[in-house]
Amino acid sequence: MGTYRSALRVGVLGVNFKTAELSLRERIAKGAQSLAGEKSHFFSHPTVLLSTCNRTEIYFSAPDLGAAHIDLLAQLRRHISFAFEPYLYSYFGIDCFAHLSKVTAGLDSAIQFETEIQHQVKTSYVRASQILPLPAELHYLFQKSLHVAKWLRNCEGKQEAPSLFGTLWQLAEKILGNLKSKRILLVGYSEIHRGFASFLKSKGICPTFCTRSSLTLHTAHVRGREELERWREYDLVSCASASNEYLIQDAGRPGQLLFDLSVPRNIDPAVAGGGVHLYNIDQLAAESEGFPQDSFASLEEMLWDKVIHLAQNYLNKTENNRMDRMNLSG
Numbered sequence: 326m327g328t329y330r331s332a333l334r335v336g337v338l339g340v341n342f343k344t345a346e347l348s349l350r351e352r353i354a355k356g357a358q359s360l361a362g363e364k365s366h367f368f369s370h371p372t373v374l375l376s377t378c379n380r381t382e383i384y385f386s387a388p389d390l391g392a393a394h395i396d397l398l399a400q401l402r403r404h405i406s407f408a409f410e411p412y413l414y415s416y417f418g419i420d421c422f423a424h425l426s427k428v429t430a431g432l433d434s435a436i437q438f439e440t441e442i443q444h445q446v447k448t449s450y451v452r453a454s455q456i457l458p459l460p461a462e463l464h465y466l467f468q469k470s471l472h473v474a475k476w477l478r479n480c481e482g483k484q485e486a487p488s489l490f491g492t493l494w495q496l497a498e499k500i501l502g503n504l505k506s507k508r509i510l511l512v513g514y515s516e517i518h519r520g521f522a523s524f525l526k527s528k529g530i531c532p533t534f535c536t537r538s539s540l541t542l543h544t545a546h547v548r549g550r551e552e553l554e555r556w557r558e559y560d561l562v563s564c565a566s567a568s569n570e571y572l573i574q575d576a577g578r579p580g581q582l583l584f585d586l587s588v589p590r591n592i593d594p595a596v597a598g599g600g601v602h603l604y605n606i607d608q609l610a611a612e613s614e615g616f617p618q619d620s621f622a623s624l625e626e627m628l629w630d631k632v633i634h635l636a637q638n639y640l641n642k643t644e645n646n647r648m649d650r651m652n653l654s655g
Contacts, residue, residue, distance in 0.1 A: 335384065335386050347606070357374060377442065419633070437613075443475070445516060469639075495612075504561070513566025518534070
């Protein structure tokens with residue numbers, strides 16, 4: 326397997342719900358924003374930043390992965406003031422490929438086998454490729470990890486676990502009862518909320534969006550950020566917005582249900598209490614049903630077989646291209 330590692334010059338440095346509690350993930354996620362979007366141009370190696378409610382991961386490629394890894398840690402130290410290194414993990418080569426494939430398939434999610442992560446991975450990759458000239462190794466890594474995830478989900482005999490939306494729905498019904506008679510506010514026009522709005526529409530419910538953008542949606546009513554002043558009028562409020570400041574603070578209304586799906590968080594934890602039900606992403610994961618362990622182990626084994634096969638294909642292609650170049654030069 327060492328040959329695969331040398332052929333795939335890719336690596337990842339990350340933190341997730343397994344290695345750090347939510348407050349630490351928030352601080353690391355803020356530091357990693359130094360590599361987000363156009364700011365990635367100022368780093369010496371091409372990167373793809375995957376930042377979700379459960380993880381912050383930086384994928385990179387370089388001829389010398391060890392040196393690039395050191396450079397990446399140095400970059401993060403410029404923006405993170407505490408000793409964050411013990412909470413990080415790193416993978417290189419085929420191990421990086423297998424890790425991203427597991428992430429994309431939902432096998433490494435807090436809500437196991439959840440479906441939303443696949444779109445988040447694709448969006449992160451597409452955004453990075455529009456900003457940076459990514460090397461072939463990173464293109465291969467993301468394209469094939471998306472392929473592996475899709476293939477795994479289509480395998481016969483796969484037993485689905487609840488999606489994030491299903492978990493939110495079940496918990497909301499448990500606390501609020503019939504949701505068709507409730508007022509629902511979604512703060513932030515994020516990918517998760519767009520999916521949640523479609524899920525709610527399938528249940529015959531039209532929520533209200535609160536967003537800075539000027540939008541016209543068929544799945545929800547749309548309001549501007551001034552709607553945040555009326556958040557106490559809603560029975561269910563879900564926040565999933567990119568903000569480094571709390572969007573909701575102070576006391577709520579007894580009986581309200583609040584979901585905070587963001588990292589960094591959008592809702593001040595002090596809002597909980599006094600009859601207000603507040604769930605952050607880690608607490609929601611604890612409410613979800615686990616994936617059967619025997620099925621999980623079988624899927625992971627299938628994933629590794631597929632990854633090794635694709636890594637071998639990449640190695641063969643790389644070697645053939647090298648031989649072609651030698652023949653041309655000779």
